[in-house]
Amino acid sequence: MTNLVVIGKQNIGRFEFTGIEGGFGADKRAVTVKDIAAIHGKEVKYINKQINSNRRRFINGVDLIDFKTSASNEPVLEQLFSKAEIGNANNLFILSERGYAKLLKILEDDTAWELYDQLVDSYFNMRERIKTSKPRKKAINTVFRQEMSIAKTLSETLNVNLGIACSVAIQRTEAKTGESLGEYTKLLPPAEHETGYLIPSQIGQKFNLSAVKVNQVLVDKGLQAKDGKKWRMTEAGKQYGEVIPFTASNGHTDYQLKWNERVLEVFGAKDNIVLSCRSGEGSLVP
Numbered sequence: 001m002t003n004l005v006v007i008g009k010q011n012i013g014r015f016e017f018t019g020i021e022g023g024f025g026a027d028k029r030a031v032t033v034k035d036i037a038a039i040h041g042k043e044v045k046y047i048n049k050q051i052n053s054n055r056r057r058f059i060n061g062v063d064l065i066d067f068k069t070s071a072s073n074e075p076v077l078e079q080l081f082s083k084a085e086i087g088n089a090n091n092l093f094i095l096s097e098r099g100y101a102k103l104l105k106i107l108e109d110d111t112a113w114e115l116y117d118q119l120v121d122s123y124f125n126m127r128e129r130i131k132t133s134k135p136r137k138k139a140i141n142t143v144f145r146q147e148m149s150i151a152k153t154l155s156e157t158l159n160v161n162l163g164i165a166c167s168v169a170i171q172r173t174e175a176k177t178g179e180s181l182g183e184y185t186k187l188l189p190p191a192e193h194e195t196g197y198l199i200p201s202q203i204g205q206k207f208n209l210s211a212v213k214v215n216q217v218l219v220d221k222g223l224q225a226k227d228g229k230k231w232r233m234t235e236a237g238k239q240y241g242e243v244i245p246f247t248a249s250n251g252h253t254d255y256q257l258k259w260n261e262r263v264l265e266v267f268g269a270k271d272n273i274v275l276s277c278r279s280g281e282g283s284l285v286p
Helices: 033-040 044-053 074-080 083-088 097-107 110-132 140-158 162-177 200-207 211-220 261-268 270-278
Strands: 005-012 015-021 029-032 064-066 093-096 224-227 230-233 241-247 253-259
Touching (some): 015 033, 033 097, 140 162, 140 241, 162 241, 200 211, 200 261, 211 224, 211 261
Antiparallel strands (some): 015 029, 224 230
């Protein structure tokens, strides 16, 4: 699953919804079941029931993604759903344009038929614009200096691994200029410790904990801290993970904390089992 990006309010005909790009591939749009329910004047649980009743018609990762069973891009997920929805829902579906077209045929109400042609037209028009547009190339020296400056700033202010930040800078330079810089990537220093790859929701799946509870345990253990709306990795946390920068499909650069498997040892301690039980989320399961 590619990175998700919330692109703001979008329209299909006279209906408005929150636009999402990524997840199903670069430049491909998606829509939440919550917005679909609002467009059709239905309850979310009704739309979810229609999807689950016809689940064999929908292909995971092509037609839909269920954040309840898939590793998620948590910062974007929190922009799309409330904490209550994330915690209480049985399904958190987003549908690709192809998946939505399938759902429209299942719903077969007046709104569905009204939207179907508009959706197909919008899809092909969007792909045609992508096919015919050519990115404007910039001078490689200027772009490279700018991107490396950003990488250095990320490393110094956010404790992002410098090698990883420089690798992203090289990738962004290649995307903006069309030049291949793969040979330079080989010169970057290796990570000093195991590179992190687990996000809180994946850790939580191993111990029957929510992502919110996992984040709290990481705070209690001194591995991360909240800075405004962002999580920051502490010095103690660096032995368990990495601050990973990424570039979204709209060119926006952000970062995410990811943890290596050593962090699972932190969640195997007895005091965490007690903490989990007190919160009513059940015992930890190895």
